[in-house]
Amino acid sequence: xxxxxxxxxxxxxxxxxxxxxxxxxxxxxxxxxxxxxxxxxxxxxxxxxxxxxxxxxxxxxxxxxxxxxxxxxxxxxxxxxxxxxxxxxxxxxxxxxxxxxxxxxxxxxxxxxxxxxxxxxxxxxxxxxxxxxxxxxxxxxxxxxxxxxxxxxxxxxxxxxxxxxxxxxxxxxxxxxxxxxxxxxxxxxxxxxxxxxxxxxxxxxxxxxxxxxxxxxxxxxx
Amino acid sequence: xxxxxxxxxxxxxxxxxxxxxxxxxxxxxxxxxxxxxxxxxxxxxxxxxxxxxxxxxxxxxxxxxxxxxxxxxxxxxxxxxxxxxxxxxxxxxxxxxxxxxxxxxxxxxxxxxxxxxxxxxxxxxxxxxxxxxxxxxxxxxxxxxxxxxxxxxxxxxxxxxxxxxxxxxxxxxxxxxxxxxxxxxxxxxxxxxxxxxxxxxxxxxxxxxxxxxxxxxxxxxxxxxxxxxxxxxxxxxxxxxxxxxxxxxxxxxxxxxxxxxxxxxxxxxxxxxxxxxxxxxxxxxxxxxxxxxxxxxxxxxxxxxxxxxxxxxxxxxxxxxxxxxxxxxxxxxxxxxxxxxxxxxxxxxxxxxxxxxxxxxxxxxxxxxx
Amino acid sequence: xxxxxxxxxxxxxxxxxxxxxxxxxxxxxxxxxxxxxxxxxxxxxxxxxxxxxxxxxxxxxxxxxxxxxxxxxxxxxxxxxxxxxxxxxxxxxxxxxxxxxxxxxxxxxxxxxxxxxxxxxxxxxxxxxxxxxxxxxxxxxxxxxxxxxxxxxxxxxxxxxxxxxxxxxxxxxxxxxxxxxxxxxxxxxxxxxxxxxxxxxxxxxxxxxxxxxxxxxxxxxxxxxxxxxxxxxxxxxxxxxxxxxxxxxxxxxxx
Numbered sequence: 001x002x003x004x005x006x007x008x009x010x011x012x013x014x015x016x017x018x019x020x021x022x023x024x025x026x027x028x029x030x031x032x033x034x035x036x037x038x039x040x041x042x043x044x045x046x047x048x049x050x051x052x053x054x055x056x057x058x059x060x061x062x063x064x065x066x067x068x069x070x071x072x073x074x075x076x077x078x079x080x081x082x083x084x085x086x087x088x089x090x091x092x093x094x095x096x097x098x099x100x101x102x103x104x105x106x107x108x109x110x111x112x113x114x115x116x117x118x119x120x121x122x123x124x125x126x127x128x129x130x131x132x133x134x135x136x137x138x139x140x141x142x143x144x145x146x147x148x149x150x151x152x153x154x155x156x157x158x159x160x161x162x163x164x165x166x167x168x169x170x171x172x173x174x175x176x177x178x179x180x181x182x183x184x185x186x187x188x189x190x191x192x193x194x195x196x197x198x199x200x201x202x203x204x205x206x207x208x209x210x211x212x213x214x215x216x217x218x219x220x221x222x
Numbered sequence: 223x224x225x226x227x228x229x230x231x232x233x234x235x236x237x238x239x240x241x242x243x244x245x246x247x248x249x250x251x252x253x254x255x256x257x258x259x260x261x262x263x264x265x266x267x268x269x270x271x272x273x274x275x276x277x278x279x280x281x282x283x284x285x286x287x288x289x290x291x292x293x294x295x296x297x298x299x300x301x302x303x304x305x306x307x308x309x310x311x312x313x314x315x316x317x318x319x320x321x322x323x324x325x326x327x328x329x330x331x332x333x334x335x336x337x338x339x340x341x342x343x344x345x346x347x348x349x350x351x352x353x354x355x356x357x358x359x360x361x362x363x364x365x366x367x368x369x370x371x372x373x374x375x376x377x378x379x380x381x382x383x384x385x386x387x388x389x390x391x392x393x394x395x396x397x398x399x400x401x402x403x404x405x406x407x408x409x410x411x412x413x414x415x416x417x418x419x420x421x422x423x424x425x426x427x428x429x430x431x432x433x434x435x436x437x438x439x440x441x442x443x444x445x446x447x448x449x450x451x452x453x454x455x456x457x458x459x460x461x462x463x464x465x466x467x468x469x470x471x472x473x474x475x476x477x478x479x480x481x482x483x484x485x486x487x488x489x490x491x492x493x494x495x496x497x498x499x500x501x502x503x504x505x506x507x508x509x510x511x512x513x514x515x516x517x518x519x520x521x522x523x524x525x526x527x528x529x530x531x532x533x534x535x536x537x538x539x540x541x542x543x544x545x546x547x548x549x550x551x552x553x554x555x556x557x558x559x560x561x562x563x564x565x566x567x568x569x570x571x572x573x574x575x576x577x578x579x580x581x582x583x584x585x586x587x588x589x590x591x592x
Numbered sequence: 593x594x595x596x597x598x599x600x601x602x603x604x605x606x607x608x609x610x611x612x613x614x615x616x617x618x619x620x621x622x623x624x625x626x627x628x629x630x631x632x633x634x635x636x637x638x639x640x641x642x643x644x645x646x647x648x649x650x651x652x653x654x655x656x657x658x659x660x661x662x663x664x665x666x667x668x669x670x671x672x673x674x675x676x677x678x679x680x681x682x683x684x685x686x687x688x689x690x691x692x693x694x695x696x697x698x699x700x701x702x703x704x705x706x707x708x709x710x711x712x713x714x715x716x717x718x719x720x721x722x723x724x725x726x727x728x729x730x731x732x733x734x735x736x737x738x739x740x741x742x743x744x745x746x747x748x749x750x751x752x753x754x755x756x757x758x759x760x761x762x763x764x765x766x767x768x769x770x771x772x773x774x775x776x777x778x779x780x781x782x783x784x785x786x787x788x789x790x791x792x793x794x795x796x797x798x799x800x801x802x803x804x805x806x807x808x809x810x811x812x813x814x815x816x817x818x819x820x821x822x823x824x825x826x827x828x829x830x831x832x833x834x835x836x837x838x839x840x841x842x843x844x845x846x847x
Contacts, residue, residue, distance in 0.1 A: 003682055003683055062804065065754055065803050065804055065807045066799075066800045066803055066804070067757060067758030067761055067799050067800065067803055068758060069758070069761040069762070069772060069775055069796070069799065070761070070795075070796040070797070070799040070800040070803070071796075071800075073775050073792050073793060073795070073796035074793060074796045074797070074800070076602065076789070076793075077602050077603055077606060077793050080602075083779075083789065083792075149669070152666075152669050152670045153669060155670065155672075156669070156670060156671065156672045156673065159672040159674045159675060160673075160674055160762065162674065163674070163762065163765055163772075163775070163776065163779070164775065164779045164792070165779070169672075170672070170674060170675075173672070173674055173675045173678055173679075174674075174678070174765075176678075176682075177678040177679075177681075177682055180682065182679070182682060182683070185675060185678065185679050185682065186679065188672075188675060189671070189672060189675035189676070189679065192670070192671075192672045192675065193670050193671055193672070196669075196670035197666075197667075197670055200666065200670070271724060273720070273724055293726075294726045294727065294728045295726065296726070297723070297724060297725060297726035298725065298726035299726075301725075302724035302725055304717060304720060304721055304724070305717075306715070306717035307717070307721070308715070308717040308718045308719075308720055308721025308722070308724075309718070309721070310718060310721075310722070310736060310740075311715070311718065311740060311819075311821045311822055312739040312740050312742075312819035312821050312822050313819070313821065314821070321725060322725050322726065325725070325726060325727065325731075354819075354820055354821030355821060356821055356822075357821075367721075370725070371725070380724075
């Protein structure tokens with residue numbers, strides 16, 4: 001194919017790139033945050049009541065299986081948005097995040113040793129405080145791991161929305177493709193990749209910082 | 223016959239697992255390697271089939287240095303049983319046992335037939351062959367492991383703590399089974415355990431290792447109990463050494479004295495006691511229990527099988543040892559042990575002091591190392 | 593293009609489009625597209641498995657090269673598949689090859705990770721016993737480790753398959769067939785057209801249903817293919833590993 005590598009395109013379009021990046025982050029990260037917040041109570045419910053677990057876990061599996069292009073296309077059908085509404089990308093991303101994280105939260109909470117919760121109750125913690133001070137912190141490593149996957153996937157999945165005209169860096173990819181502009185495409189791809197990896201590393205670091213006990217264990221083994 | 227010649231195993235970080243081991247394993251016998259954690263017993267065992275190679279010295283199998291053999295081929299001629307059995311979860315029990323025969327080229331049918339024979343040999347029902355390991359209990363899995371090791375009829379069998387992961391009752395059963403098998407098969411068995419009692423029970427010869435991989439003592443169990451080489455061995459062997467040593471001495475010289483018996487159904491008035499006690503027997507003269515003189519006086523007309531004082535192990539005259547004799551005397555409520563013959567009929571009584579006297583005699587004649 | 597906000601209308605028009613017999617025949621019909629889509633998927637998964645299973649097995653067996661597993665999984669998950677696909681097509685040509693190459697690249701991580709995890713997770717005692725009875729290294733890998741690793745390997749392949757089905761929807765954007773065709777064509781048809789949004793929505797429904805059906809079929813295949821002696825162990829190991837970290841074979845979502 002006829003490929004152009006117009007490098008000057010880059011400095012000339014910094015504004016456009018910045019705007020696309022901002023839009024991309026808005027499309028990708030907001031739903032993940034929302035999904036995280038929703039998953040915690042859902043995951044708690046699933047860890048506590050087997051009946052809930054029996055419904056939620058398979059449901060999460062089913063939702064996760066549905067390809068993103070399908071969900072993005074069907075959102076207008078389901079909640080009546082226009083085709084080019086950012087919600088069309090954000091709703092599926094939120095759904096995927098919840099589907100992924102509910103499983104993580106449930107398993108993490110179930111993995112908290114029974115003796116620990118029993119000890120906490122015996123010491124005098126009320127259930128809510130016990131959850132916030134004991135069970136949730138212990139579940140953090142697993143949740144962070146799931147969150148990392150959710151964030152990285154979201155950054156990549158958002159670009160699919162460009163196929164039906166919903167913005168972000170994906171639009172730079174499609175525009176570059178239509179105009180044979182390889183530079184535009186490479187810049188967009190590189191940015192998505194870079195930001196995803198940076199966010200991944202960031203979450204990993206923050207996760208380790210707020211769970212000093214996991215680090216202590218590693219130290220003792222040395 | 224397996225020979226260790228100055229065998230050493232040293233790891234890159236400096237740890238010495240086995241330190242210049244010189245040892246000869248007798249053919250056709252069970253040799254037990256025993257010792258605390260980190261003494262090199264398992265390492266030494268695994269050097270025999272080259273799962274680990276020594277850093278110094280050499281190991282000879284029937285005079286040939288094992289380093290000259292291709293490890294997989296060497297191993298097909300050596301049976302290997304490990305603690306967790308290591309059965310292949312994805313194959314049936316029968317296919318598990320058939321593994322080595324198939325490896326050495328037997329046909330599937332022959333291998334399966336042999337496998338079925340072996341399952342029977344280790345005391346497992348034939349239907350178990352179709353099951354998968356996950357469906358078996360721990361003890362059953364261990365037996366399959368032994369069957370699998372014996373499938374190609376190797377002259378040498380290596381066993382690495384094979385019975386340590388099962389509960390004591392199952393373990394006892396498996397140990398008995400091994401001894402029975404060995405009496406038929408006469409394999410050269412090297413058995414590793416951390417349990418000194420298991421070592422004494424099973425071993426024809428026992429090698430005690432100390433931490434750091436050095437051999438502390440290599441002797442028969444009775445020598446080990448009677449003459450431990452140093453403080454480490456004697457403390458490792460544990461308490462009651464003297465008493466446990468008695469199980470290795472035959473009770474041939476112990477006199478069996480006369481004892482009063484009375485059959486069930488005898489009139490109470492006719493029953494006699496000696497020193498306040500009488501043994502009540504059945505029609506075949508087999509012991510049912512003890513009856514004290516006081517109990518006798520409270521009885522109605524006849525002696526029955528009810529209300530007898532049980533207790534006291536029985537001493538079998540034809541294959542008994544001093545420990546059994548002494549125990550029967552000590553555990554009897556009357557202070558006299560009941561001696562029975564091969565059919566279980568009463569032949570007489572054993573007194574504790576008769577046992578001690580026999581022991582003193584054995585010392586004099588040199589039967590017991592002084 | 594506005595599918596109108598009320599609930600009933602767009603659903604009806606989408607379903608009308610879906611069940612219109614015209615759309616079920618011919619080279620642009622739904623069945624054809626389904627077959628094309630499954631064709632791309634099958635081709636990709638077979639190639640990816642042929643590459644990733646041996647590599648994953650060897651890394652798992654020898655324990656060397658584990659950096660490859662972790663590095664590839666994380667790195668490739670961050671790569672936008674739309675970008676990879678279109679760029680590759682731009683740099684080469686419009687055709688099946690660049691698309692399949694992109695799809696294969698994206699399908700490698702779950703299979704690699706699943707195979708590695710499967711081989712690694714085989715009980716060490718089983719491997720020790722196999723070596724101790726005189727099996728050569730290659731025999732141990734082939735006859736003991738791989739059969740026992742099968743549940744996790746199949747899990748990785750399943751995950752990869754779902755991922756490819758999802759990513760293959762993009763193939764339509766670079767002028768190939770497959771179920772993405774309906775979404776792209778519908779989008780291009782424009783406002784108000786009966787072949788506009790209704791076509792998109794119909795296509796989306798078919799995609800979703802296909803993905804779910806394939807997932808269901810693979811679930812059954814996985815159960816059947818695994819030795820009965822491993823069935824309980826497989827689920828036990830999967831659930832016990834889940835909480836430690838979401839491994840790619842479970843969360844391989846990239847599209």
